[in-house]
Amino acid sequence: ETGVTQTPRHLVMGMTNKKSLKCEQHLGHNAMYWYKQSAKKPLELMFVYNFKEQTENNSVPSRFSPECPNSSHLFLHLHTLQPEDSALYLCASSQDLGGSSYNEQFFGPGTRLTVL
Amino acid sequence: GENVEQHPSTLSVQEGDSAVIKCTYSDSASNYFPWYKQELGKGPQLIIDIRSNVGEKKDQRIAVTLNKTAKHFSLHITETQPEDSAVYFCAVSNYQLIWGAGTKLIIKP
Numbered sequence: 261e262t263g264v265t266q267t268p269r270h271l272v273m274g275m276t277n278k279k280s281l282k283c284e285q286h287l288g289h290n291a292m293y294w295y296k297q298s299a300k301k302p303l304e305l306m307f308v309y310n311f312k313e314q315t316e317n318n319s320v321p322s323r324f325s326p327e328c329p330n331s332s333h334l335f336l337h338l339h340t341l342q343p344e345d346s347a348l349y350l351c352a353s354s355q356d357l358g359g360s361s362y363n364e365q366f367f368g369p370g371t372r373l374t375v376l
Numbered sequence: 377g378e379n380v381e382q383h384p385s386t387l388s389v390q391e392g393d394s395a396v397i398k399c400t401y402s403d404s405a406s407n408y409f410p411w412y413k414q415e416l417g418k419g420p421q422l423i424i425d426i427r428s429n430v431g432e433k434k435d436q437r438i439a440v441t442l443n444k445t446a447k448h449f450s451l452h453i454t455e456t457q458p459e460d461s462a463v464y465f466c467a468v469s470n471y472q473l474i475w476g477a478g479t480k481l482i483i484k485p
Contacts (some may be wrong), residue, residue, distance in 0.1 A: 298386060302475040350419050359408035359469025367419025
């Protein structure tokens with residue numbers, strides 16, 4: 261596997277379920293990100309990790325719980341979600357933090373989440 | 377905080393014609409301006425970027441121009457081809473990337 265991979269690619273869950281999204285990067289990067297993508301809206305940054313430490317939490321509801329066990333893996337644990345949480349969840353990685361070509365963000369294909 | 381507006385939301389052009397997408401931003405301290413392309417079923421991918429000390433950058437059929445005074449930058453695609461059909465996102469950064477809402481580009485055969 262190369263680049264950034266995400267599993268599962270599609271997920272349908274009920275409001276009372278608990279599920280987890282997985283992201284893995286094979287690029288040797290130090291920073292990893294979770295984004296929420298909704299139709300015709302800007303990408304919403306949810307969480308940022310740098311060297312396994314969380315550096316950003318953009319007022320995300322507690323029903324989303326991230327976990328970063330090492331620099332290559334990132335999880336998003338989901339519980340008691342709402343229908344409005346249905347979206348494409350994208351994982352990305354970059355060499356380090358900061359806006360520059362050096363820190364280009366590489367994205368996975370996303371997990372399409374539907375909450376019934 | 378930074379605010380990024382992207383126009384148009386949808387752009388349909390004839391194959392072979394040019395396409396222009398424009399973004400405006402509010403924070404004059406922003407100094408890095410990337411453009412990402414998202415194809416169906418994939419995550420966004422960087423296609424070109426520009427720093428604030430440069431006015432224009434070209435890479436084959438794509439170019440980006442930056443007007444720091446007016447706080448806007450644009451993506452130009454010339455001689456459009458079917459594979460250019462995608463959603464294009466601009467972003468602005470002083471440190472963290474702030475994203476535009478995206479432009480769906482449709483290339484008509």
